[in-house]
Amino acid sequence: MSVSKAKAPDLTAPSSTVPADERRQLSNFLCFAVYSANLAFGRAYKPILDKLGLTYTQYIALVALSEGDDLTVGALGEKLFLESNTLTPILKKLETTGYLQRRRDPADERQVRVSLLPAGRKLLDKIPAASVVDATGLGEDFPEVQKSVTKLRDNLLRATQGRSGRASADDDRKSGT
């Protein structure tokens, strides 16, 4: 917990002459903006994913696998910022639907390697994410907002000392794009 930077703007803590009750507004909470934006994304994706019988979490799990296959559950969890207790049931379901494969690593039977199957790849190509991009209404600001939010996430995780996800350091190869 570092020093508060020069200006700790709004949100919650500006020492001001107004009573706490009035400073403490949801509209000043970045965490609430993110929380509610996440709900909004879920609702925007729902009609699309429903048609394919996928949930949002299943979807991002498939996307993560499409860019790096044969990951262990732990490695996949680092990409997604999720633990095995969350991932295991999701991966099992995606396995039964035939989108991916789970295998114990022969070299280390503790690990489970997860691979996308052709059906999974095919499915991803069917998802018209463009419509959701459109729905963001951000236009050319899209990349900038994405970058800010990603940075926000990384800062928060760093400050929280990877309390529940060790995901520190190296995984962050700057989203160069």
Added chain:
Amino acid sequence: MSVSKAKAPDLTAPSSTVPADERRQLSNFLCFAVYSANLAFGRAYKPILDKLGLTYTQYIALVALSEGDDLTVGALGEKLFLESNTLTPILKKLETTGYLQRRRDPADERQVRVSLLPAGRKLLDKIPAASVVDATGLGEDFPEVQKSVTKLRDNLLRATQGRSGRASADDDRKSGT
């Protein structure tokens, strides 16, 4: 924060010379940035809220009530972008812990009015949200990011036609009832 403002490489950009697999990277997904930032916020708040025996959702519910009391479940839901099926159990729990009060509106027995109790107000004053603000590491960019994300949320909800929340622009219509 004005950074490269080139083009929107976004996430789904259809026209490109690269294969779909390579464009489809989590690092290009704004929805994933928001999703994971939300998880990160939850982890940042957890140690603070745990000490007070609150969950994050309970916390924002109390905050919402602190800025406008005696709301119906529906009105509170509009503020929080949640439905009664999510709110009811949360409010019941906050009632049993003595932080708020739930009463059927005598004028319309269908509605339940929710009010913060002194214990709830007192609790809110104890929450050191400043440390989380600090953990965002955004410094002076904080308000800007908050604004962008809020706008993003509102755009998404509008595009989704308030599928589950009619909360759009003028809620007055609603509360005016």
Added chain:
DNA sequence: TGCGATTTAATCGTATGCGATCTATATAGG
């Protein structure tokens, strides 16, 4: 006035997230 349509919460079932714990496997030391 009477009754179906509408509204508001609440209930139910499913799918996450996550802390705590358990199991199986691998590794280190003696």
Added chain:
DNA sequence: CCTATATAGATCGCATACGATTAAATCGCA
């Protein structure tokens, strides 16, 4: 070689989110 420790997933329990449905109250309108 054999056990103590560590590691990776999986299991369990609790707390959201949310679609679908239900129950109760109110409203609309002939």
